[in-house]
Amino acid sequence: MYPRDDRATTSAAAGRGGGAPRQSTEMFVKPRGIRVAASITLAVGGCNPAAAPKPPSPPRVVVYCSVDETFARVVLDLYSARTGAELSILYDSEAGKTTGLVNRIIREGRTGRPRADVFWSGELFSTIRLAGEGWLEPYDSPAAADIPARFRDPQRCWTALAVRARVVAFDPQRVEPSHLPSRWEDLAKPEFAGHTAMANPLFGTTRGHVAAMFAAWGDERGRAFLAQLHEGGVRLVDGNSAAVRAVLARQAKFAVTDTDDVWIAKRGGASIELTYPDMGDGGTVLIPCSVAIVRGGPNTAAARSLVDYLVSAEVEQMLAESDSRQIPVREELCRRLAIRRPPESKIDFAAVVEAMDEAESAVREILIR
16 A cells, blocks of 8 residues: 555645645645555556546637627537537627737737637638738638638638628618618718717728728728718717617617627617618628638647538528528528528628728728827
8 A cells, every 4th residue: 555645634634624725735646545546456457557548638729709709609609518629719899899809810920829729700801811911721621612602712711601781770760761871872971971870990890891982982982981971970989789779879860880780689679770771883791700710829620620610501500590690601591591681792802801901091090080
């Protein structure tokens, strides 16, 4: 038998009421019962207990996520429960949607020690930029094979799915349908600008939307639109949901926002509806979520398994059937769920990314003074 270890006994006694246990002793000394069992194993089987295999640790994945936590958590919890994977998730704030996490990925990448494995974003344009700058790892997920080519990076550095549309929200008890803007440029008119709330265009989907305007209309028209919004007294708020709340609080008649914020408010009983203004080419801007693997992340193999799940038809269906009512990019899934996609602008995603710097510069110069 092993000799008695007085240090372990003293520590255990202290933990039962004789003062605080000595942590260093408990950390490095095995309890006596385990040693007895180990000695029996040696006597009977002649095995070395140190050579006994340890159960494998559950895979660990660090996720940076700017999809609304309410909906993302349901999806990620299901994955963790099924696989036993340990997920460490960092969510972004409403006011700084996506932008904060993108800057963090770049900052950590520059140190040569990325912390994130998977980036699950509530929009696509910043993900495209990360891919172009080399911060993402190519991965051709078999679960994305049925996603249309437009929603997959040719180099397979990202996959897009679960679309939201850019809309104008309003209270039908206060605004007649005949008094709604039919085009996005109409919002700059005096009868609309001073009654409109929109999120800060330096962040989130509003950032991509304004860049899409510059891509579609050109710099001159884009800057004129921002100038007229500013002169007309547009109300800037912290996020799309805050824009919807401004309408509900009667602080604004119109909110520039995403479809999910409207559906969530309606589900809560609010008097609110939406319209899809035209970008000038027959439709509004549709902004998908995106999934990517961060280059050099600590758990690449486990990250691929999570990506397979996040880009699956199952997850798209979960998001479509949630209160956010995100629109699948899979045509078959839209048909099966009887979902009609709103008219879509023909603006190329890459063109929006190319216009982002000019649009951001104009926003800072004209709208954020």
